[in-house]
Amino acid sequence: xxxxxxxxxxxxxxxxxxxxxxxxxxxxxxxxxxxxxxxxxxxxxxxxxxxxxxxxxxxxxxxxxxxxxxxxxxxxxxxxxxxxxxxxxxxxxxxxxxxxxxxxxxxxxxxxxxxxxxxxxxxxxxxxxxxxxxxxxxxxxxxxxxxxxxxxxxxxxxxxxxxxxxxxxxxxxxxxxxxxxxxxxxxxxxxxxxxxxxxxxxxxxxxxxxxxxxxxxxxxxxxxxxxxxxxxxxxxxxxxxxxxxxxxxxxxxxxxxxxxxxx
Amino acid sequence: xxxxxxxxxxxxxxxxxxxxxxxxxxxxxxxxxxxxxxxxxxxxxxxxxxxxxxxxxxxxxxxxxxxxxxxxxxxxxxxxxxxxxxxxxxxxxxxxxxxxxxxxxxxxxxxxxxxxxxxxxxxxxxxxxxxxxxxxxxxxxxxxxxxxxxxxxxxxxxxxxxxxxxxxxxxxxxxxxxxxxxxxxxxxxxxxxxxxxxxxxxxxxxxxxxxxxxxxxxxxxxxxxxxxxxxxxxxxxxxxxxxxxxxxxxxxxxxxxxxxxxxxxxxxxxxxxxxxxxxxxxxxxxxxxxxxxxxxxxxxxxxxxxxxxxxxxxxxxxxxxxxxxxxxxxxxxxxxxxxxxxxxxxxxxxxx
Ligand SMILES: Nc1ncnc2c1ncn2[C@@H]1O[C@H](COP(=O)(O)OP(=O)(O)OP(=O)(O)O)[C@@H](O)[C@H]1O
Ligand SMILES: [Mg+2]
Numbered sequence: 247x248x249x250x251x252x253x254x255x256x257x258x259x260x261x262x263x264x265x266x267x268x269x270x271x272x273x274x275x276x277x278x279x280x281x282x283x284x285x286x287x288x289x290x291x292x293x294x295x296x297x298x299x300x301x302x303x304x305x306x307x308x309x310x311x312x313x314x315x316x317x318x319x320x321x322x323x324x325x326x327x328x329x330x331x332x333x334x335x336x337x338x339x340x341x342x343x344x345x346x347x348x349x350x351x352x353x354x355x356x357x358x359x360x361x362x363x364x365x366x367x368x369x370x371x372x373x374x375x376x377x378x379x380x381x382x383x384x385x386x387x388x389x390x391x392x393x394x395x396x397x398x399x400x401x402x403x404x405x406x407x408x409x410x411x412x413x414x415x416x417x418x419x420x421x422x423x424x425x426x427x428x429x430x431x432x433x434x435x436x437x438x439x440x441x442x443x444x445x446x447x448x449x450x451x452x453x454x455x456x457x458x459x460x461x462x463x464x465x466x467x468x469x470x471x472x473x474x475x476x477x478x479x480x481x482x483x484x485x486x487x488x489x490x491x492x493x494x495x496x497x498x499x500x501x502x503x504x505x506x507x508x509x
Numbered sequence: 510x511x512x513x514x515x516x517x518x519x520x521x522x523x524x525x526x527x528x529x530x531x532x533x534x535x536x537x538x539x540x541x542x543x544x545x546x547x548x549x550x551x552x553x554x555x556x557x558x559x560x561x562x563x564x565x566x567x568x569x570x571x572x573x574x575x576x577x578x579x580x581x582x583x584x585x586x587x588x589x590x591x592x593x594x595x596x597x598x599x600x601x602x603x604x605x606x607x608x609x610x611x612x613x614x615x616x617x618x619x620x621x622x623x624x625x626x627x628x629x630x631x632x633x634x635x636x637x638x639x640x641x642x643x644x645x646x647x648x649x650x651x652x653x654x655x656x657x658x659x660x661x662x663x664x665x666x667x668x669x670x671x672x673x674x675x676x677x678x679x680x681x682x683x684x685x686x687x688x689x690x691x692x693x694x695x696x697x698x699x700x701x702x703x704x705x706x707x708x709x710x711x712x713x714x715x716x717x718x719x720x721x722x723x724x725x726x727x728x729x730x731x732x733x734x735x736x737x738x739x740x741x742x743x744x745x746x747x748x749x750x751x752x753x754x755x756x757x758x759x760x761x762x763x764x765x766x767x768x769x770x771x772x773x774x775x776x777x778x779x780x781x782x783x784x785x786x787x788x789x790x791x792x793x794x795x796x797x798x799x800x801x802x803x804x805x806x807x808x809x810x811x812x813x814x815x816x817x818x819x820x821x822x823x824x825x826x827x828x829x830x831x832x833x834x835x836x837x838x839x840x841x842x843x844x845x846x847x848x849x850x851x852x853x854x855x856x857x858x859x860x861x
Contacts (some may be wrong), residue, residue, distance in 0.1 A: 278519060408592055413559055414582045415559060415582070416586075416608035416656075417583075418582055418611050427596055
C-alpha cells in the first residue's frame with residue numbers, strides 16, 4: 247500500500263469519525279450544562295425523575311416487545327414457507343414487505359382510523375386495548391422490511407429444505423421444526439431484526455400521536471419543544487439505547503457456539 | 510406381499526415423466542441399491558418412499574399398509590442425506606436424541622439409546638461436539654445414528670458417501686453394510702457408483718430413464734445383464750460385432766473366425782449381433798478352456814499395480830482385458846502382435 251492510499255484512508259476515517267462524533271460530542275457536552283458554570287448530570291436526573299418519562303418509556307418498551315413477538319410470529323413462518331414451498335413467490339413477498347418504506351406511516355394510521363373507528367364494523371379504537379393492538383399492528387408493519395430481511399438472510403445460511411426433511415423423517419411436525427430447528431438456527435438474525443424493531447418503536451412518533459397513545463416518541467417531541475437542556479439529555483439516552491441494541495446484536499452473535507462453523 | 514412393496518409408481522414434474530411404472534419388492538432385512546446415471550429418477554423414487562413427494566399413481570406398501578397418504582413424519586422411515594443434514598444448533602447427542610424426544614421417549618431410555626447408537630457408529634466419545642467440529646465422515650455416521658435411533662422400519666440413504674473423499678468412502682461402505690446387517694434393517698441405498706452398489710447390496714435395481722431396467726443380485730447384474738444399457742452401465746464391456754451364420758445352431762463368425770455359442774441366437778436379434786465380454790473374460794495368449802483365439806495388436810498398457818489393463822485391437826475393434834501382474838513377466842509392449850482368447854460360455858449376446 248502506498249503512502250498516499252494510506253493517508254487517504256486515515257483521512258477518510260478521521261472525516262467519518264468527525265462527521266459522527268463531533269455533533270454527538272457537542273450534544274453530550276450541551277446536555278451536561280444545565281447547571282451554570284459547571285458540568286453536571288442535572289438534566290439527566292430531571293428527565294429520569296419525570297414520572298411521564300418513566301410511564302411513556304415503559305409503555306414504548308412493552309409495545310416494542312409485543313411488536314417483536316408479533317413480527318417474529320408473522321415473518322418467521324412466512325419466510326420459512328416461502329423458502330421451502332413457494333420460491334417463485336419470493337420477489338412478490340419481498341416487494342410487499344418493502345411497501346412500508348414507501349407508504350408513509352400517516353397513510354397507514356389514517357387507513358386504520360377509517361377502517362376501525364368507533365362507528366365501523368370492528369370498532370378497535372373504541373377501547374384502550376383495541377387501540378394498543380392497532381398500534382402494535384402498525385409498528386409490526388413499519389418494522390416488516392427489517393424483520394423480513396433479517397430473517398430471510400438468516401434462513402439463507404442454513405439448508406432449510408434438507409433440515410426440514412431430516413426433521414420430518416424423524417417424526418417432527420411443523421411446530422417442532424420451526425421451534426426446535428429453524429428458530430434456533432436463525433436466532434441471531436431474529437435478534438438483529440428484533441433490536442432494529444426495538445429501535446424503531448422506541449422513537450416512533452406518527453402512529454402513537456395519531457392514535458393518541460402515551461408513547462415515548464410523542465413525549466420526546468413535547469419535551470423538545472418546551473425544555474432547554476432535557477431534550478439533549480433525552481437524545482443522548484435514546485442514542486445509548488439504540489447503540490446498546492447494536493451491541494446486543496454483536497453479543498448474540500458471540501454467544502451462539504455453533505455458528506462458528508466454516509461454512 | 511413383501512415387507513416393502515412398490516407397485517406401478519409414476520411421477521411427473523410438469524411435462525417430464527421422471528419415474529415410469531416402477532415396481533420393486535424388498536424383503537425384511539434386505540439391502541437394495543438403486544443404481545443409475547444422473548437424472549434417472551433414483552432420488553425421486555426414494556423421496557416418494559420417504560413421503561417427500563407424492564406419486565401420481567401407484568402404491569407403496571410397508572408391512573402390508575399403503576403409506577402413500579401418510580405424511581413423511583408418520584411413516585417411521587429413517588433417511589440419510591448426501592449433505593448430512595445434521596441440525597447445526599444441536600450437539601451430536603442431541604441430534605441422535607431428536608427423534609426420540611419427538612416420539613416422547615423417556616429421558617433415561619433416550620440416554621441409553623443415544624449411547625448405544627454412538628458406540629454402534631464407533632464415536633462413543635464425541636457426543637458433546639457440535640456438527641461443525643467434526644469431519645464429513647464423522648458427520649455422516651452421526652446422521653446414520655440419528656436415523657437409526659428411532660428404530661425405523663425402513664432406512665433410506667441417498668448417495669450418503671458421495672460428498673466424502675475416496676478412502677473414507679470405501680471404509681464407510683463396509684461400516685454401513687455391517688451396521689445394516691447387525692440390525693437387520695430393511696434398506697434402500699441410492700448411488701450412481703457401481704462399485705458401491707456391487708459391493709454392498711443384496712440386490713441391485715439398475716435404473717434408466719425412470720424405469721427399473723433390471724433387478725438382481727450383484728452377481729447376476731454383472732454377469733448376466735439382460736439389457737444393453739445394464740451391460741454397458743455396470744462394469745467395463747468389450748463388444749465384438751459378429752455375423753450370424755446359423756442362428757438356430759448358434760453359429761456366428763467374428764472377423765472370419767467361427768464361434769460356436771452355447772445357445773441359439775434369437776432371430777429377433779438380426780444378422781449381426783454384438784458379443785460382449787467383461788475384461789476378465791478375455792485372455793492374452795492362448796489358454797486351456799478358452800476355445801476361441803483371435804489375432805490382436807497391443808494398443809495400450811496401463812499398469813495398475815496388481816492388475817495390468819491392456820487394450821488390444823482384435824477383429825477390428827479395441828477391447829480391454831486385465832492380466833495379473835507377475836514380477837517375473839514384464840508387460841507386453843505397445844505395437845506387439847499378440848493373440849486374445851475367450852470362451853463362448855462367457856459371451857453376453859447383445860443386439861447390435
Ligand atoms: N422438484 C423437481 N421439480 C422438477 N423437476 C425435478 C424435481 N426433482 C427432480 N426433477 C427432475 O427429475 C429427474 C430425476 O431427478 P432425480 O433427482 O430423481 O435423479 P437422480 O437419479 O437422483 O439423479 P442424481 O444421480 O443426479 O441425483 C431430473 O431430470 C430432475 O431434473
Ligand atoms: Mg439423486
